[in-house]
Amino acid sequence: MSAGFRVALASVAAARTLDEDLPELLSALGTAGIAAQVCDWDDPAVDWSTFECVLLRSTWDYTQRLAEFLAWCERVTAMTRLLNPLELVRWNCDKHYLRDLAERGVPIVETCFIESGEAADAFPDYAEFVVKPAVSAGSRDTRRHVRAARAEAIAHVQHLLDQGRSVIVQPYIDAVDSAGETALVYFDGAFSHAIRKGPLLQRASGATELLFATEQIDPRTPTQAEHDVAQRVLKALSFPVPLYARIDLLPTPDGPRLLELELIEPSLFFDHAEGSAARLVSQLIQRL
Ligand SMILES: Nc1ncnc2c1ncn2[C@@H]1O[C@H](COP(=O)(O)OP(=O)(O)O)[C@@H](O)[C@H]1O
Ligand SMILES: [Mg+2]
Incomplete structure (x- = not known):
């Protein structure tokens, strides 16, 4: 009751x-x-x-x-x-969790971590890449860079390191420009719905500041491969099944890969999936 x-x-x-x-x-x-x-x-x-x-x-x-x-x-x-719960929040608030999941066999977007005290240029020579803080949300302080402007990217990394933040460098997954990002929403381990999110990072040209696109959200039916990767993410958790989870995947030539796992305060896109808010509430009631 x-x-x-x-x-x-x-x-x-x-x-x-x-x-x-x-x-x-x-x-x-x-x-x-x-x-x-x-x-x-x-x-x-x-x-x-x-x-x-x-x-x-x-x-x-x-x-x-x-x-x-x-x-x-x-x-x-x-x-x-x-x-x-708290232990999930503690683990999920820092994208170092990607490393834990990769160690447990989850296919993640190739990720290089740069820690404070390490050199700001200690990342591979990618043609196009993304720099973001390990603790980040909403694309804040996240930038897309090209090889020709590597010096600018290194300055961006250094700027974040100087603030005492760990930094992530990833190759830019360019299939996002056409296919978008797929977010799968799970309530109590059961798939509820999914959306497509359009690309968010504009390419930097020279020293120009980047612009951020508005989020373009549409309903999406995930592929079987996307369902499979999302299941692997949930199975890899070393916590009880979370009430809610959003699993964000990017398409790569090697199949879908995890960009982000959102267990704290994700947008759940209820208005793109009829009945989804009621599904969360019914799982919540089970726990009360
Ligand atoms: N490696 C990447 N390749 C392509 N796009 C990326 C990459 N990393 C981030 N992005 C873009 O930046 C957005 C924000 O990055 P994300 O890793 O989801 O961090 P957060 O949402 O926590 O700020 C993504 O939704 C995606 O559009
Ligand atoms: Mg995100």
Whole structure:
């Protein structure tokens, strides 16, 4: 029975109007008889202990306030149930998790890590490549570079290293320009729906600043190969099955490869898949 349950949807002031999943989720929770309230994670006036569950929804500034955010997750965990749970958040907030998954046999986009203290040019001579911080979301500080402008890319890496951040360099997977990125959404380990996301990074020309394309989202039916890779990702997790997971894949000549696994505050694209918010809510109820 769900009656009487109170669920907090954790967001942040700057994200509330941007989170397109909130209306559908609130409506599906209401239909299930669950009282839900959208709360800013950093609002000191919220008493999290009054909720049966705190569902991470759009805490989209956490990458810039990571220590503060993880400390908040710890506090909430001591008071009530955090979903996804703290140990998943801790592991998933840093893209070093890609290395763990690769070690467990998951095909990931070729990824080179550069740690603080290492040389900023310690990455392969790719024709075209992407530089991003290991702790990142929303394409922030993520740039696409070409070989001819390698010096500029190295300066970008150095800039991130100087901020004390670990850096990722990947070859630019150019099939994204035509085929796009595929995001598969799973609730409690069961496939719910998928979308296609158009390419986000424009090519840099010379020293020009990059532009960012607006996200172009469409429903997509994943290929069998994409389903298979997503299953391998879920099987490779060393945690209990997460309530929600979004698995972002890029198409490569060797088949689909994992770009990102989102277990913290992913956009779930409810409005592109009828009934999907209700599916999440029914799995949530199982856990309450
Ligand atoms: N190696 C890559 N090849 C092609 N496009 C990439 C690559 N890495 C990132 N991108 C583009 O940048 C976007 C953001 O990168 P992503 O790794 O998903 O980080 P986040 O979403 O956490 O910022 C992706 O959606 C994709 O469009
Ligand atoms: Mg992404």
